Amino acid sequence: MILRRTNANKLKVVAVRLDPAIEHRLRLLASVTGRKQSVFLQQIIDDGLGAIEEAHLPPQMLAQIQAGQLPPVPGEEPAAEAAPDLFDTGPAAAI
Template identity: 60%
Template sequence: MGRKKSAEKLKVVAVRVDPAIERRLRLLAEISGRKPSYFLQQLIEGGLGALEEAWLPADVLAQVRAGTVPEPAGAQSGPDLFGDMEQ
């Protein structure tokens, strides 16, 4: 993944994870010499398509695959995209 053009700058997303997962990610990063964000980016890019296929309606999925990602209806800006997802 190369450098992004100014119009394509990467966005920051905050996510809460179990401490054991965070430790595993930190260990992977430390031993590999890469940053944790690299591995998170790889996970997201590798798994997003499967999540979209499972969760998006067919018409929206077709738009995404065509490269026209619709803006989410409840687009909001804030530090936590998913709210408090305690389960």
Template identity: 40%
Template sequence: MAVSIRLDPSIEQRLDRLAAQTGRAKSYYLRELIERGLDDLEDFYLADATMEQVRKGLEKVLDASQVRKNLGLDH
């Protein structure tokens, strides 16, 4: 899939410098950034969406004692 993005000139210069110094294509580093950063973005934004559901009362929440009981840890 081809994607087009605009980069801040300073970011583009850093990317150009990195690619030139390492002999790798800029696309290699952009792919790396996306692959490595996507996990963090998913964690953040999906957690944020879940918290919004909690605030609205639309997501079930258990307290620690309920979790221990459900896992059979209360002995």
């Protein structure tokens, strides 16, 4: 089954500066396993984000997130229909 990405479920691009040793370890892991670096980064973020949220977010907001209801980011307006980004390959783009 091929998952078709829409504006609602499109993956977002985030730039992160890494220590050269960490970046090297990530490239090594990707090369040895034949997987993309982004697969491992996504897993690392998924695994660690929950622990950071528990330590830093108010209990009510944490409960919302754990219930699958993402509250709006303070100071940001809800996004309307997002414009295509530089990597958008059209409505038939599959990941």
